[in-house]
Amino acid sequence: MNEIAEQTYNTWLEQDNLPSNILNELQNMKNDPKEIEDAFATHLSFGTAGMRGLIGAGTNRMNIYTVRQAAEGLARFMDTLDDATKNQGVAISFDSRYFSSEFAHESARVLGHHGIPTYVFDDMRPTPELSFAVRHLHTYAGIMITASHNPKEYNGFKLYGPDGGQMPPKESDLITTYINKANNLFDIRVSDEHTLRMDNIMHIIGEDVDIPYLEGLKNVTINNELVKTTGKDLKFVYTPLHGTGKVIARRALNEVGFTDYEVVAEQAIADPEFPTTPHPNPEFPEAFNLAMELGQKTKADILIATDPDSDRLGAAVRQPDNTYKLLSGNQIASVLLNYILNAKKQSNTLPTNGAIVKSIVSTELADAIAKSYNVETKSVLTGFKFIAQSIQEFEDQKDHTFLFGFEESFGYLINPFVRDKDAIQAVLLLAEVAAYYKDQGKTLYDGVQEMYQKYGYFDEKTISKVLTGLDGKQKIQSIMQNFRDHPITELNGHQVVRVADYAKQTLTFDDGHTESLTLPTADVLKYWLDDDTWVAIRPSGTEPKIKFYVGTKSDSQKSVQEKLVAYENAIADLVNPLL
Template sequence: MTYQENYQKWLDFAELPAYLRDELVAMDEKTKEDAFYTNLEFGTAGMRGLIGAGTNRINIYVVRQATEGLAQLIDSKGEEAKKRGVAIAYDSRHFSPEFAFESAQVLAAHGIKSYVFESLRPTPELSFAVRHLHTFAGIMVTASHNPAPFNGYKVYGEDGGQMPPADADALTDYIRAIENPFTVQLADLEESKANGLIEVIGENVDAEYLKEVKGVNINQDLINEYGRDMKIVYTPLHGTGEMLARRALAQAGFEAVQVVEAQAVPDADFSTVKSPNPENQAAFALAEELGREVDADVLVATDPDADRLGVEIRQPDGSYLNLSGNQIGAIIAKYILEAHKTAGTLPANAALCKSIVSTELVTKIAESYGATMFNVLTGFKFIGEKIHEFETQHNHTYMLGFEESFGYLIKPFVRDKDAIQAV
């Protein structure tokens, strides 16, 4: 089908919402071609794209099609998989809540249970929820640290990590086989809530997640000594980190925490930053301002779905040094290994994992403590595979996994990057 035919098919669909129809009518030829010349690609980690009308954009129909594919995959696994269901979370972006609940309605039309968070939550909490609730899969509606015009849809497997290759390939095949996303059926939202096919979750899962996060601390005496006075500035960059990071710091014993309030409010336009990416020093502008005001020792930022962490530390001249992802990884690794060695709890078979493009400095740090470093391909799913191997073969004890792109996982009750743990 040509892009013109695809465009006309959308324009002719009588039930198209007014906002999408208006967008179609306003398109010039170049935009039409870009929006309709292909389908938004569903890869191993899901899909991500510009929000808008079209087959090459992310919108309710593209999300319905992806979820219909997931529903068909779960159907093929039998009744137990349908009862276990799917955990669903979403971030602060445009249409994130709509995409999440529409996904739940598609699943409900197949008799598949879903657990949907009441409001925005971090990606790592979604990974935790899949494991905690023993669901068959998870959906995270997020475009991570991409600019405001984007959104995305990630699918997780039953271990809370990226879906295994066989299931991921089957899911892609199911999605591609759906010729007309306009025909995907949705169950009624309120009816599905009433009959239990859609269950809204929130604080009950938050509390369990935070209970696990408490176990990330190794030397509580150190926090008791310095945590009350160590001045921290935190910014969630208008994203999901606000839901949990402040609570995680408080329960650990850090009392002198200031939050950049202008960036603590969910904002799909990320109006105070050019890009909500903690890898960029520009994203720290307001945090630095507050830091100078309160004489903060350290500034921390999480990206919109709170899976990546950025850090700046105060220098002797009062300026703030922006740390690279490799530097943060080295500091975390050194601390974990030193604290366990001091406490006498460093396992003889301690292991760390990193992507092959991340610094070898951390390998040297690991070796100096008698720990083994495993280099894996880029993508956190490969770190997840190593964790699974360690747990099933009992050959190593996992201590840390990281990527230089500001992603860290300390405790494996989550199977993806976790900025709340890293904070």
């Protein structure tokens, strides 16, 4: 067994007053060296998006001690700021997962011990509302306790900056330094919650933030007349997948004017077990099983699902045979974008300096749509914090007007009063877009096909390889290094014409010359081939996965799908020997 893991494990076992769940888990792993090693040989990594991991005992697990350590790092960093900035405080929210409320309150107790004001939601709220709360309350930072769409065994700690976006890398790196210095997890001081309340340091928030957030949501829809007419007859099913969407999405829909919808009752229960869908992820077809059953009974035009913290949205569209066709994140983003730009053009509200922002692994269909409206496309690294940074740059420099931001992984932002992906906004606009096509006797899927006919046929796929534990982390690093040591020059019979290595900050062309990249450093490789295909490779920042992305383009649905399959097979031939 790893010596450090064994020593750390024994230190934990010797502690007094351990919570019963932690003590029981420590005792249960006593005869499992591999489990002890995985839980104690390393620490949960804290990156620019915070940290995420399995719930349990250990330094590599989510528990009150690792959460306190993260909050202590933020507190020590805020202690270095001037009093006025420090006293802006921290907004805190949480989702429906196990220990989410407890982790939120433990964070407030740590911050309160440093005299830092906190504003804690009275119950679970969506991640985008936490982003809104930071901006609305003018706090210095925000904490969201969530593991987003991960299975029930996970939880996480997401950190937000003053603009409501995830904490920028510079500040996040400094906070990480302070977290690492707080290495005695059992020596981190917390204050009594009742005392903090009496001393006016810890505050409870709720409806006072809900109401202004809902007011902002009313401005997401574009054609209010359409919503009042066709929108009231649009039939759809909504499911919050046992999460925070149950709190606010229905209020938003009703206030905007969408009333003819059904909610999946079994999934409108905030249950940390996620009993109806072990993977509460709207990317997965099985997350829609109950919604499809209800949709077929009610003849719903569309099905809409939000993940447990309501930052991601998935959708399925009813077909003529009464089955449902799932849309990809890229398709949803493209149909939303196309509608936004067309609606604004028709109403003469499309700005001359409009811009959209998307991640470098998202569909190039969006680029083609934006170009046709003379709207600029800016591509950024994966992570919505980079989209939030671009929005702030647009506002500071006054050179562009933000119109839409998205990532292929089912994350979208329409209006920037929030600075993270916002599935509640997306629910409202997607319903409006569905009403727009219904008014023409069409479906959302018809709208997607119209885009393909106009701009060309695009298809994309993300291939994820799960590699868990310490061995998995090392394997992922080894695979990335292998691709750097043995550059890909040909794939599926086509030549690589340029390669971007975001770790080395170089763009290399097939004739040998190189250019410097301007995006931040990241462990990502992206290849462009001579047939309008692109491929990207990157480790996940939040899960034990390495991801392979491929995007293709062709002149028909059949040929683009065949092309995608051929590239999937070629990637498998490259990767499988390395696993």
